[in-house]
Amino acid sequence: MAELQIIPVPTRILTDADDIVDAIAYYAGAQVTADDLVCCAExxxxxxxxRFVRPEELTISAAAQFACRFIPDYGSLASPHGMQALMNVEGTWRVMAALFAGFLGKLIGKSGLFYQWGGKEAALIDDVTGTMPPFDKAVVYGPAEPAQVAARIAARVGAFGAMVADVNDLKRSRVVGVSDGVDGELAAKLLLDNPFGNASQKTPICIIKSYRQYQASHTA
Incomplete structure (x- = not known):
């Protein structure tokens, strides 16, 4: 079986003037084969x-100031700006109800209810410093239609598949969108060491070489 390798791909700074599929084709396309999985940071x-908003564009409510106090310091919703951004898209009452449900859940030993009931953006929002400059000064929402984006990437570069992933330095790796035929949970485990570099590294793309064979051998 061919050797499994994870290759980070450097790019210039990508902005809202770019198309992510075009960017991946330009920077990574020549390195991709039909056996590979192309991954991109969500x-x-x-x-x-x-899909981002600058903190100065947000009007911080008393509800956001209150709710953010109950989020662990390392979370993107621990700041009033991150929490307000969530409330703006998911609704204040939904977020507050999810926060209360999360509190009750912890009393009976069940965690994660806030992120389960707070709307899809609850787990996807990146607060300031959470992504590549100059957008480290913005609150970034989750991507729209990530599965369709992954399908377009795979088709464009001729890869076995593509995945949009949410990975951080706390050994957490989650599938946000994946193309057909890819075992996203299996692939996500390969990204636990976070090969993406969203800061000075400018490597928001990585290629998992020979992933087709790897998946076949681990799902047979």
Whole structure:
């Protein structure tokens, strides 16, 4: 079986003037084969879709100031700006109800209810410093239609598949969108060491070489 390799792909800074599929074809296309899986950081996909807001554009409510106090310090919703951005798209009452449900869930030993009931953006929003400059000064939402984006990437570069992933340095890796035929949960485990570099590294794309064979051998 061919050797499994994860190759980070450097790019210039990508902005909302870019199309993520075109960018991946330009920077990574020559390295991709029909056996490979192309992965892209979800925050960069969202930036190219214009899905971000600058903190100074947000009006912080008392509800956001209150709710953010109950989020762990490392979370993107621990700041009033991150929490307000969530409330603006998911609704204040939904977020507050989810926060209360999360509190009750913890009393009976069940975690994660806030993120389960707070809307899809609850787990996807990146607060300031969460992505590549100059968008490290913006709150970035999750990408729109990530599965369709992944399908377009795979078709464009002729890969076995593509995945939009939410990965961080806390050993958390989650599938946001994946093309047909790819075992996203299996692939996500390969990204636990976070090969993406959204800061000075400018490597928001990575290629998992020979992933087709790897998946076949681990799902047979």
């Amino acid at each position: 925050s960069v996909v969202a930036v190219t879709q214009g």
